Amino acid sequence: MRIVPFGATREVTGSCHLLLAEGRRILLDCGLYQGRGEEEKNHAPFGFDPKGVEAVVLTHAHLDHVGRLPRLFREGFRGPVYATQATWLLARIVLEDALKVMENPPFAPEDVEEAFRHARPLEYGEWLRLGDLTLSLGQAGHLPGSAFVVAHGEGKVFVYSGDLGNREKVVLPDPSLPPKAHLVLCEGTYGDRPHRSFKDTVREFLEVLGETLSRGGKVFIPSFAVERAQEILFLLYEEGHRLPKAPIYLDSPMASRVLELYPRLVRYFSEEVQAYFLQGKNPFRPRHLEVVESVEASKALNREPGPMVVIAGSGMLSGGRILHHLKHGLSDPKNALVFVGYQPRGGLGAEILARPQVVRILGEEVPLRASVHTLGGFSGHAGQDELLDWLEGQPQVVLVHGEEEKLLALGKLLALRGQGVRLGDFGEGIEI
Ligand SMILES: [Zn+2]
Numbered sequence: 149m150r151i152v153p154f155g156a157t158r159e160v161t162g163s164c165h166l167l168l169a170e171g172r173r174i175l176l177d178c179g180l181y182q183g184r185g186e187e188e189k190n191h192a193p194f195g196f197d198p199k200g201v202e203a204v205v206l207t208h209a210h211l212d213h214v215g216r217l218p219r220l221f222r223e224g225f226r227g228p229v230y231a232t233q234a235t236w237l238l239a240r241i242v243l244e245d246a247l248k249v250m251e252n253p254p255f256a257p258e259d260v261e262e263a264f265r266h267a268r269p270l271e272y273g274e275w276l277r278l279g280d281l282t283l284s285l286g287q288a289g290h291l292p293g294s295a296f297v298v299a300h301g302e303g304k305v306f307v308y309s310g311d312l313g314n315r316e317k318v319v320l321p322d323p324s325l326p327p328k329a330h331l332v333l334c335e336g337t338y339g340d341r342p343h344r345s346f347k348d349t350v351r352e353f354l355e356v357l358g359e360t361l362s363r364g365g366k367v368f369i370p371s372f373a374v375e376r377a378q379e380i381l382f383l384l385y386e387e388g389h390r391l392p393k394a395p396i397y398l399d400s401p402m403a404s405r406v407l408e409l410y411p412r413l414v415r416y417f418s419e420e421v422q423a424y425f426l427q428g429k430n431p432f433r434p435r436h437l438e439v440v441e442s443v444e445a446s447k448a449l450n451r452e453p454g455p456m457v458v459i460a461g462s463g464m465l466s467g468g469r470i471l472h473h474l475k476h477g478l479s480d481p482k483n484a485l486v487f488v489g490y491q492p493r494g495g496l497g498a499e500i501l502a503r504p505q506v507v508r509i510l511g512e513e514v515p516l517r518a519s520v521h522t523l524g525g526f527s528g529h530a531g532q533d534e535l536l537d538w539l540e541g542q543p544q545v546v547l548v549h550g551e552e553e554k555l556l557a558l559g560k561l562l563a564l565r566g567q568g569v570r571l572g573d574f575g576e577g578i579e580i
Pocket residue numbers: 208210213290311
């Protein structure tokens with residue numbers, strides 16, 4: 149049995165790993181590279197022959213795990229693709245959005261359709277038998293339907309983590325523990341540090357909202373469209389009664405599509421969320437929620453007085469409707485900008501967090517007078533302590549999906565515990 153990483157090596161995006169076992173070639177994830185200067189890589193050769201792959205298993209619907217799947221079909225792959233139903237439903241929204249926003253996507257709409265024609269459901273705990281190789285999915289707690297993969301073949305057990313969720317959060321189930329394996333291929337996005345406590349994060353979030361809304365200000369929340377935006381809505385549903393009355397605008401067409409989908413995904417949520425649905429309530433629709441459809445309606449919000457909450461994309465301020473809101477709203481000291489997601493180095497978010505007097509947004513100089521807050525505890529990934537717990541007792545670990553220094557920090561702690569550990573490298577096969 150061998151595993152060969154073909155993406156997300158010493159970096160976060162582009163997850164794509166080839167498992168060779170029992171004479172078969174199975175691809176685990178087929179993700180897009182994202183971020184500045186990364187798009188080129190999506191057009192480079194995969195590093196293996198797509199026609200030689202027998203099947204694909206997807207861990208979850210994030211673009212950096214599914215985004216090159218249509219390209220795999222474009223290059224001749226015709227096998228089945230396995231994922232949970234939630235992953236399939238979310239992947240459609242994610243891939244269609246990618247086609248819209250990417251300047252130069254490495255696939256066409258017909259490739260997306262071809263991929264969906266080969267979609268096969270695989271739910272947690274079911275066994276997928278491919279001859280003598282068997283595969284199954286475990287709960288990863290990172291997105292609705294997100295999974296880690298367990299493979300049995302050639303007398304060996306192999307585990308691929310996919311992305312592991314933050315167990316303190318409420319909306320999704322906690323990640324399950326993997327079986328003891330001969331080798332684990334594991335993500336290390338936050339391998340260098342634990343997260344701030346989620347309870348403290350929520351408390352701070354409510355404080356900022358309470359103060360801003362009571363002075364009639366606007367709260368801008370840039371948010372990822374899948375999962376994070378809905379999680380914020382869930383918090384506002386549960387805690388909204390503690391806040392001054394104000395409209396909550398969901399100003400992201402993609403997040404609205406995901407919100408529409410959520411009632412079909414009930415079984416993928418935590419028991420707490422399921423309990424609401426079983427009582428006939430939708431906990432992702434707080435009171436005073438207004439879904440903003442058109443660009444005109446979105447721009448009209450700039451002229452409305454506060455108080456209000458605006459949740460808009462993109463989460464990393466790399467484009468989208470949030471930019472209009474910030475261009476008009478950051479100069480007013482009554483307003484607040486609240487980051488609930490990671491802001492990459494060199495991006496507008498990181499620039500704003502350094503609190504300059506003026507920021508340039510959509511070609512305009514905007515005085516930065518609004519308050520700015522960043523709340524780290526909303527991360528959708530396991531923190532360092534959670535990764536260490538999840539990997540407890542595993543003799544061999546290969547780390548991927550993280551910046552090199554973060555993987556090294558985690559690797560050091562694993563080595564100190566006596567575990568075998570190395571970083572994955574592109575195209576370098578590892579014997580299991
Ligand atoms: Zn992910």
